[in-house]
Amino acid sequence: MAEYFDADHARDVAALQAGFTARTEWPTWLLIAAVYGGWSATVLLVRNHTLPLAGATPIFILLCAWHMSMQHELLHGHPTSYGWLNKMMGYPPLAIWFPYTLYRDTHLEHHRDEALTLPGLDPESNYVPGQQWQSWPRWRRAMWHARKRFVSRMLVGPPMSAAAVVAAAWRALRDGDRRYIPMWIAHGLSVCFLLFVLDRWAGIPWWYYLLAVTWPALSLATIRSLYEHRAAPEPKARIVINEAGHVMRLLFLNNNYHLVHHDLPALPWYLLGRVYRLRQQDYARKCGYFVIRGGYGELLRRYAWRATDAVVHPFDAANETHDVQGKAQIPA
Template identity: 50%
Template sequence: MHTWLDIAQKTEVSTERSRPLWRAEWPTWLLIVGIHGGWLATLAVWPLLGAMPATLLMVWWCAWYMSLQHELIHGHPTRWPWLNRLFGYAPLAVWYPYQIYRASHLRHHNDFDLTLPELDAESTYVSPAEWAVMSRPLRALRWLNKTFWGRLAIGPALAIASTWGAAARQLARGDLRDVGVWLRHLAMLAALLWWIESSFGVSALWYVLAISYPAQSLAMIRSYYEHRPAEDHKQRIVLNNAGLVFRILFLNNNLHLVHHDLPSLPWYLLPRVYGARRDAYNARSGGFQIDGYGELMRRYGFRPIDAPVHPRMP
């Protein structure tokens, strides 16, 4: 059964589909050109800019590239997945193969499983059973990861370890399905890092540690508290009224409940749909609304926002 909000959303999206902006997706095409061009241009003028300004710019491009990859996963800017994949296949962000991220993220969009550690690949919670056997140092890291600054410092390391660990366990079970994906990714990454160092004088180690890791940290500001445990699965998804810079960086995915409701809606239409149904969405979120990422930084910079152990709400 569809609620009036579901019907209203479908009517809104149907209207938007008839407009040239949706059909052409020129904002996404501009984004693709801008991110790839900006990344390359920054490397080209590295000596002119200086190491620190150029590094900061590269952190931005790589974090923005991850937001672009998310947009590509959801069917933009073309109707052909193979073509969309080409725009996000390069390992500019280093740590994960695009195909692995795509598969896990699409599983994440089963809203009924959100935040459940056993089912949601993007959950930052652990199960009570896992917590019971966890060492004290690892528990301390999990608590630290629940603070804003802790998330930026160790969040990428925990996510990388989790993804790589899952790949290692899969291989140990004799499951070779993703071996080719990882080998292609590592081969492309090695070639990319060699090219960056030989052509632009930026060392591979600097790119990995001073650019890619901070870019992961920057990207993780969005996911720091975008889901919470709640009985109603729609009340697990945040509406974050972020400022302009973060809205641009995260491609409006701060309006996360709207994105989960309409995952095929392009990034530049999320604010329009939210604005047209603001009161309904605010009610649907069950009060899970945040007044920008600065609020999270001020209130939870060094204080855990909630517990690492999931309360196991169905």
């Protein structure tokens, strides 16, 4: 449900949504064309030996990370009101590891603000229950400590997320939950087809695409989620406003204005910044001044090798009742 500060705020947002840009959704259509067109063009350039694979790799990485941001926009109902059509546009697994359907379902579950950050309830939580933490071996604790630091998160974040998704799928199958079997079969076939075409037709080794493209793309995506939520008593104070620069805002499609997105989840990406600037001080107060003025550069300076906060969730309810292994964790 959309949340507004007052009637004037609701009217201002409605006026933006009634404009030509929002009605036609042309920025999102352009985004979709840029992502798939750019990726396809890069594949063709490599196949025709116009661009060396080493030179194409950073382009692939950026486009795959951008594709994940695009999928986030699609699952929130843009550019069309037809979920099946948005799913078709977001389905191609350019970044390989996470099926669109699973991402959609877990992320929409994440939008229950009252459960934000609670392990086992929030599928995107960066915290662990205290009792479970005590039972873990030292190596596993070290991985979670690393996950709270900018640089080491980029290294351990992708394998931890992928392992959590696989483990959750296995537990569901073991417990007799077969809802997602068709999804995994379809995703597996799509991944195999994509890697086969890249390897045999374009001359891009399948293993190279997995290790040198999709893994770094996931690493890049983990930057946004490093400190976009914190443990706080008030749900809205758990959600960050990150005043990122132009490049990172475009890469993450303005999802750095994360409180605005949680308050108005149906608002398209290209309006998030404008709505934030309309009521900038109100949003700062609402999130308890959880505002990062210097963007992701500030995060890097402050938390390159230092933890953003504790790994164990401070709320007793979270520590006592929920199991972090119960949910797949996708770096969204």
